[in-house]
Amino acid sequence: MGAAWALQFGCTPRACRRIAVLLLICLLPTGAAVAASQIDTFAFADEMQERRYRALIEEFRCPKCLNTNLAGSDAPIAQDLRKVVYRLVVTEGKRDQEVRDYLQARYGDFVLYDPPFNAQTWYIWLVPIGLGLLAVIVLLRLLRGARGEATALDAQQQARLQEIVGETRSSEASLSQSADRT
């Protein structure tokens, strides 16, 4: 029974168990990496404040590293910007939107993972919609084309079709007849 499931995957039970363990080990560090973010020793007045700080540093993109947020980067500029976010949230008591505006004013749309729609960013919003529309148009045309061709046979083509189908049927029949004899 135990061997049966293992053989389905094309390996012996023991080898299979080893592979399973290895796979699990491979998965472990990824889980750990997701959980780990840079730890700074900051003091917060209350849990709410800390949660806001954490959410904000998760939200912004590190300007130096192309696809890491402030929370996940140990680049010096990310450390500095975490301090700035901390100062704005805790020391200066700024609202979330004010923190966003502050960073956007200095580092531009780049630090926002959610880019606004403007003259520079229109295409990243419109291209996917455009490609989706294009896909729908192509699909519709293909479907209509397929149906159209099926009904667009003229009399001559119909006759030719019947001829071919007839030929195939008769040859099939003769094949099965010869198979019966042997």
Added chain:
Amino acid sequence: MSRASLYIPLGVFMLILGLGYVGFDLGARNELPSALIDKPFPEFQARLLNEPERTLSRENLLGRPTLVNVWATWCPTCLSEHEQLMQIAASTDVVIVGVNYKDRPDKAKQWLAQYGNPYDWVLDDRDGLLGIEMGVYGAPETFLLNAQGDVVYKRVGDINPRIWRDELAPRFRQLGIAMTVDNTDTGAD
């Protein structure tokens, strides 16, 4: 289906190719467009590296075009652009302000003594706070300010002979900065 529509997949493919060419352009990969372009240089207060009792603010940069160069002794690219900055200092009358970014003042002074000082003023930004006001995310970065204190150009990376010739020199000319170029054109008149 008409014959022309057979070319649709090719067209779509070319479109994706084009988007990829623009989107994955390696040259522009590390350069963020500055949020400060055509905007006023931020307000600041910073100590001078060589006279810690004196502070400089935005008002000190007004009245004539200024080149603001962010540098540090820990930054090898800053050393490679240093020669070009020395030349700009020698051949033009632009005001060059250095921002000594996240550095140690003693090291910075030693560096300037060793390699020469192209700066009219050097600001001490050891904690990088002025850098954040300027949207700096590394060194070197260089800002060109007009006489009104607006940022007209920003370069992330080194000022090399090509950047000087293609990007900076034309803007210097536009801003009316006197310069001697190849001993042929004195720009001043």
